[in-house]
Amino acid sequence: MGPAIPVLAVVGVGLIGGSYAAALRRAGHVGRVLGVGRNAQSLARAYELGLIDDTATAVEAAAQADVIMLAAPVGAMAKVLAEMRPHLKPGIVITDAGSTKAEVVQAARAALGDRIDCFVPGHPIAGGERVGPDAADADLYAGRNVILTPLPENAPRDVALVRASWEACGAHVREMDVQAHDRVLGSISHMPHFLAAVYVAQVARSGDAAERLALAGSGFRDFTRIAAGSTEMWRDIFLSNREAMLTELAALRAVLDSAEQALERRDGAAMEALLEEAAVCRRGWKLGNTK
Amino acid sequence: MGPAIPVLAVVGVGLIGGSYAAALRRAGHVGRVLGVGRNAQSLARAYELGLIDDTATAVEAAAQADVIMLAAPVGAMAKVLAEMRPHLKPGIVITDAGSTKAEVVQAARAALGDRIDCFVPGHPIAGGERVGPDAADADLYAGRNVILTPLPENAPRDVALVRASWEACGAHVREMDVQAHDRVLGSISHMPHFLAAVYVAQVARSGDAAERLALAGSGFRDFTRIAAGSTEMWRDIFLSNREAMLTELAALRAVLDSAEQALERRDGAAMEALLEEAAVCRRGWKLGNTK
Missing domain, CATH: 1.10.3660.10 (6-phosphogluconate dehydrogenase C-terminal like domain)
Structure with a gap:
């Protein structure tokens, strides 16, 4: 049996996204990890650190990944999702790590339209002063709370997939409504x-x-x-x-x-x-x- | 040459007063230490711990001590000072550790009248969650700030005596006006x-x-x-x-x-x-x- 997530794409390989990738890799929960981002230096450093196996564009990530983690600023998510929308691989699950959820869900609905079912919103309650790929830490989420705010359109199977990924990071997962x-x-x-x-x-x-x-x-x-x-x-x-x-x-x-x-x-x-x-x-x- | 303060009386031998006594004793800065307080159990414990050499009433402390440290709650100081007033040993210096100064000075003026010159107000910026004699720590004031708010009536010699006692505790002393x-x-x-x-x-x-x-x-x-x-x-x-x-x-x-x-x-x-x-x-x- 292969890893639970054969191909993971992480948009924004800093403290939050990089730690998610590192924890899943250590747990044997992912196969290949693609890094997506605007900062080439940051991606190169993430590669050097072994956080990602390769870089990809948003379009490539949409076409190749089984799970996409959006660890980009809340304000940047709409644009990335709109770029991905026409290229989404069947069965893909997208989640995020944004600190607020109502606005993210609104942006995701606008960008994804009738593909909103693949977006499972999430928020890990963890962080730190340090930023960037060098701050990534496979232990960041151990024992921390992660909140998922599933949408009515989400398939229970997809919510379970995102939940399992956070549990593989050592986090406690709970579900709440967006408001x-x-x-x-x-x-x-x-x-x-x-x-x-x-x-x-x-x-x-x-x-x-x-x-x-x-x-x-x-x-x-x-x-x-x-x-x-x-x-x-x-x-x-x-x-x-x-x-x-x-x-x-x-x-x-x-x-x-x-x-x-x-x-x-x-x-x-x-x-x-x-x-x-x-x-x-x-x-x-x-x-x-x-x- | 004997110790700088032959007899010290501490009113309230808890974290603040007990630590002052412990630090001065360790520095060889005091001879005999008298403990004054309403709580007999607390005084007994301070004696057991070696923080004080004997207990005394407010009147006895006034008559015997060279320096009195008031480490009692701000609200209790007026009463203690009024009790001491008729019995003050010539040349005695009284200081305090209250967190506010205007009200303490007002209460001291009312209680001491024309003997206000012997009262040098102070405030060590140190503390902690723990209370009582068991919390006393000779290192509490090491490297911490202590503020003195001398009165126009104070003799420079008396202010210097209080300053030197805090410096013997390892504190940085600065002077400010009460307001x-x-x-x-x-x-x-x-x-x-x-x-x-x-x-x-x-x-x-x-x-x-x-x-x-x-x-x-x-x-x-x-x-x-x-x-x-x-x-x-x-x-x-x-x-x-x-x-x-x-x-x-x-x-x-x-x-x-x-x-x-x-x-x-x-x-x-x-x-x-x-x-x-x-x-x-x-x-x-x-x-x-x-x-």
Whole structure:
């Protein structure tokens, strides 16, 4: 019996796509791996590192691959899918690793038309500061959560194929609907990045920013770590998940207002109740995966 | 020549006070150490651990000590100082480790009256999750910042004595005025705790909180770590630093408003500019001490 995925094509062989290829190769889950991308240097490096066996155009990948992983920025996916559309090999399954899902699904529907059934949207909740093929790591997904948001048009067999590939990477796979994914991720991933950026910008704009930063300690360090991330990526994620973010921001402002009012009226009991609610929640929480 | 501080009294022999005593003892900077506190069990444990040589009442400490370190909650300092006031040994120097300074100075002025000259306010920027005498650590202050906010009434000799004690603990000492301290700490220490608590409370109140928390990752983990801290301590700090916090909150809301408006009008350029400002600031920042 051959590998579960005879030919895999990865569009964007960086941290996310490269790690997926490396993990599947190590698990014996793939035969041949094709790398697709705009950056020739990046593809050459991926080849050198053994992440891919060959490079291919989007059209070649569509015609040859059994599974295509789109690990390109959310904004670039529509164009790639439209290029692939006329050349899709029968039975091909396309999945992605985009951080938001409603916009990706909308773009995929527009690009793939009646072939939307072959697109199984996904999102691995993993990442890191490093980028590019050199950051690829066969262990990146071990013990991490991957969310699939299957479409009504997907064949269960195709969803199972994508699920099995992530499980071969060592990930925990769960299925959610598209709106729930974007709401939940908007809350527990995108909102912290948004607030950390707003907070750091406010400190940076203060007249005595240098003195403040010189005295900042480990609380500041951890609270603001994510504000150092990729600005282009997070701009795209915020805009892509705009609806869910605005809904969360309204809910956040309601709590912020009540906390500020408690402070204004020197209401220690209300302040402590809020802090206690947060502390109980946070103390009871554990990172649900090993990394 | 005997030790720089023949008799030290520590009011509150927990993480902060106990670590100060342990570091000074290891440095040969103190002779005898007296422990003062309301919790007999805690004092017994501090004695067992060798942090103190004996226990004392506030009155005894005032009459016998050369230096008194107030490492009690900010709210408890006024009462202790008022008890000590009629019994202060000539030449005594009192300092503290409170997280805010304006309110502490106000309370000290009210309690000490014309003896305010002996009170040199201080704040070590160090801490940790653990509390009590068992958490005391002679290395806690090594490489950390300690801020002194001397009063116009202080004799330079007394400020130098307090400074030298912190330097003997391995700390970097800097002087600031009381208002600058509270503004700077309000911004880079208190505000992150306030925002982290508001954010976690908002997540905890959502209808699908369990699902959100199950999918939260390492960004959430670091952004919210400080929300698990002591609720009583942070309630007191927020109320004690109310003026500075309200000023910072107004500045933060202005940035939050503009970020939200950029999102509302799908303004990618404005969003990216804000993210870039924050990322540049955060990437250029380093924790200014070794822990």
